[in-house]
Amino acid sequence: MTTVLIADDQPLQRFGFRMLLESQDDMTVLDEAANGTEAVRKAADLRPDVVLMDVRMPGMDGIEATRRITASGDRTRVLILTTFDLDEYAYAGLRAGASGFLVKDAQPEDLLSGIRAVASGDAVVSPGLTRRLLDAYVHHLPAGTPEATAPDPRLAALTERELEILTVLGKGWTNTEIATRLHLAESTVKTHVGRVLAKTGSRDRVQAVICAYETGLVQP
């Protein structure tokens, strides 16, 4: 069950969100807040999974409230909602620690799936902003990916496929899961896993996962 705190200065807006969220089996609205100060206090009090945060509010605004909530150390995630997808708001909100940024004219389903994604630790931003973020990101990293090609000697002997297998081992997948999701026979998976263990000097998949973390192939 995902618990939500709604922070918005417009009662009618809050009502709409509450109706939408309460119609879902897996969501419940803990409380509402009409400004940033109230949002920070109630977030600390109720420890909701997600705070639905409006940007423009009297007194403390949503950005500052987001900063304080994410700085508190609680697990609470903030999803910022605004009427316009002005970049200044978005970037400021994301730098303040928000897990997402959606425009209010999004489809209800988008809002719901956004809340679910944020609650599970993922991030969500509206498509228009994604485009701009992506451009900025690709522009910032012209050549390679963060971990372009593994420099760690322990992974040097691994083939592409074996690196792939090691990566999904790092996700905690079982052999049968790997088989179905990669469209392979389980015997093939076992062969690959066996070779990964041999080449990385791991006794079992647990040590292989540790190896994956230590080499930076997968990251927490």
Add this chain to the structure above:
Amino acid sequence: MTTVLIADDQPLQRFGFRMLLESQDDMTVLDEAANGTEAVRKAADLRPDVVLMDVRMPGMDGIEATRRITASGDRTRVLILTTFDLDEYAYAGLRAGASGFLVKDAQPEDLLSGIRAVASGDAVVSPGLTRRLLDAYVHHLPAGTPEATAPDPRLAALTERELEILTVLGKGWTNTEIATRLHLAESTVKTHVGRVLAKTGSRDRVQAVICAYETGLVQP
């Protein structure tokens, strides 16, 4: 009306996508392709608004096909679909010019709204990847993220002994090793491990180790 070309080597998968898309009033499937070469040819021929592109295909893969399609100068956008969100695929695909990257286990509505977003020039990536992109992006900005993670709630329920067990699980120890090195009976170790798994929501010790890394209990 958004025109779409479906590129996937699995006929059943293509059929599913076609059924879903054709059920929408504003979409039409121009044609299908079973590999990258075919996708490039048909994209140049039919000039679809969007190409739904699978990554893994025999012959030319989806990444290379994406590169050629976006390099052609046509207005055609490419939305990459894959079974799992391995970063290598995502980054490679996005660098190849794709406008989006979604995992196949996404909700049908997410796929549809993704196609519409891409067709209108926006970009879409799956929530999990958004998180990582965002982290990388924010990390590149002057103002850092206040990611001060206090003791993770997933570990809150664990007793001292159980934290100890989880820590040595993170070292890759087997049950018998834990037993001898901590001077316990193996049955006791099993009891502890079982409780750790239950409390951390892990299916097996592999997932528990991942949890240990993600919570920062053990570090690479």
Add this chain to the structure above:
DNA sequence: GCCACGGTAGTACCGGGGTACCACGGCCTC
């Protein structure tokens, strides 16, 4: 006194994981 909780330990059972081996097609390089 009693109860809850944490740590310890036991038994029984079964499924998945890991090993050892073999095999075949595709691709590359001599």
Add this chain to the structure above:
DNA sequence: GAGGCCGTGGTACCCCGGTACTACCGTGGC
């Protein structure tokens, strides 16, 4: 064409890991 590497698949076997119970003993709180 021969050989090697890689990815794929198969069979057979054994053991560890995980589950589902139950049980006892301290300690601390009411």
